[in-house]
Amino acid sequence: MSAQQNNPLHGLTLEYVLTRLYEHYGWERLYEQININCFSNEPSIKSSLKFLRRTKWARSKVEALYVSTFA
Template structure:
């Protein structure tokens, strides 16, 4: 199983290394436009950006998809593979990385299409559903 993951460029790559590579090549303003993540417009530092991506899985997946299919220029997989988190995808051995692509309107549309295929669960909503219903006659929930 680990042998299959070794072909994935994300295997063993830390988020700050990934961000450094793509930001040095494209720059933060272009990344903000391409990924449509407002956080990149006001880049306040690598540490805070990595923390943002760790807290928001949708943004992390979007950046990792960009890294795989635009920066590393791997062939875009089918919709079933795009629904799997980028770090868990199995990339065939015959697929090799290419040179980074230029950002165009078509590339931005492809990034958005791939992001819409993932389904996320909102932890805040699931936490709220576990709380007991509010009872006005017992505001402190004393038994």
């Protein structure tokens, strides 16, 4: 039995998660949901990914928002 079986993020890349959230909310509303500068200061998928990959607490917030939005 796989431990990932009940993980709603299993098999999803951070890029996919961020892209879906961006398409759903847009940068301004995404920044309202999660107050992270990479969503307000010249935001892009590439720059946001770079920040989220090295900042665990921010990545956790993005993943939690994805789960609560799409699960």
